[in-house]
Amino acid sequence: MNRVSALWHTSVGKKAVMAATGIIMVAYLITHVLANLLVFQGPEQINRYSRFLHGTGGALWAARLVLFAALVLHILAAVQLTARRQAARPVGYAGGREAQVSTFASRSIRWGGGFILVFLVYHILHFTLGTVHTSFVEGNPYHNVAAGFASPAVVVFYELAMAAVGLHLYHAGAIGVRVGGVRGDSRRGVCGGDPAVREERGRRTNVILSEAKDRVGGASEPRASLACPKRSFASLRMTTGAGNGRRQWY
Numbered sequence: 001m002n003r004v005s006a007l008w009h010t011s012v013g014k015k016a017v018m019a020a021t022g023i024i025m026v027a028y029l030i031t032h033v034l035a036n037l038l039v040f041q042g043p044e045q046i047n048r049y050s051r052f053l054h055g056t057g058g059a060l061w062a063a064r065l066v067l068f069a070a071l072v073l074h075i076l077a078a079v080q081l082t083a084r085r086q087a088a089r090p091v092g093y094a095g096g097r098e099a100q101v102s103t104f105a106s107r108s109i110r111w112g113g114g115f116i117l118v119f120l121v122y123h124i125l126h127f128t129l130g131t132v133h134t135s136f137v138e139g140n141p142y143h144n145v146a147a148g149f150a151s152p153a154v155v156v157f158y159e160l161a162m163a164a165v166g167l168h169l170y171h172a173g174a175i176g177v178r179v180g181g182v183r184g185d186s187r188r189g190v191c192g193g194d195p196a197v198r199e200e201r202g203r204r205t206n207v208i209l210s211e212a213k214d215r216v217g218g219a220s221e222p223r224a225s226l227a228c229p230k231r232s233f234a235s236l237r238m239t240t241g242a243g244n245g246r247r248q249w250y
């Protein structure tokens with residue numbers, strides 16, 4: 001097995017693929033939405049830009065191919081990571097689960113991604129192929145956008161899709177800056193708040209860890225780290241716990 005294939009089979013490798021393919025798609029999205037602003041300058045500007053893009057021939061198809069490959073890999077990695085996550089915990093929490101540090105953006109990442117995919121299929125049928133458009137004119141995106149958005153239902157659908165894209169990118173960006181060490185510790189709920197509550201939570205966590213150790217066996221007493229170190233890109237490494245052979249991520 002070569003190194004690329006070995007990396008792909010790890011969860012960290014799949015997340016790296018999701019990040020890399022996400023960056024490719026965001027780069028496209030930024031140029032796409034900036035170019036869309038030309039619509040406010042009238043038909044000539046945006047239609048000329050569209051003619052330019054379609055005139056590039058091979059380059060346009062190469063870009064489409066890269067984007068399609070990025071989309072497929074992004075979805076494949078997401079589906080496989082979700083399957084691993086479910087396999088790791090097939091039974092739900094007995095008393096339900098109360099969100100402590102997660103955000104709405106992070107909790108909606110999967111179904112939001114599914115909705116964006118549905119939007120993307122509709123969007124290409126709508127503005128590129130014209131098959132779901134009431135009066136599509138080839139090579140005239142100004143007319144296609146104006147006529148397409150004459151329908152309130154279409155406008156609402158696009159607005160919901162833009163909100164979903166915004167949430168998706170907000171969460172992806174939040175992960176990116178955190179892993180890069182730009183934003184501090186991710187354990188807001190664990191590190192913030194009342195010190196007495198933190199202390200009690202730490203004590204209970206250690207009891208649970210100790211019971212787990214008794215069930216599965218183990219040489220050393222596991223302890224939850226209650227320290228909240230400031231993480232940075234330089235300190236994002238795997239270290240071996242002092243003398244006890246346990247490995248921890250910092």
Ligand code: HEM
Pocket residue numbers: 029032036050051053064116120123124127128141144145158162165
């Ligand atoms: C209100 C927001 C948007 C508007 C008005 C818009 C408009 C358009 C138009 C007019 C086209 C056809 C361009 C042409 O044929 O020259 C197009 C194509 C496309 N759009 Fe959008 N778009 C929007 C948002 C998005 C978003 C959020 C995504 C990605 C998630 C996206 C992805 C694409 C893709 C992949 C194509 C096909 C490009 C191709 O033919 O190669 N668009 N869009």
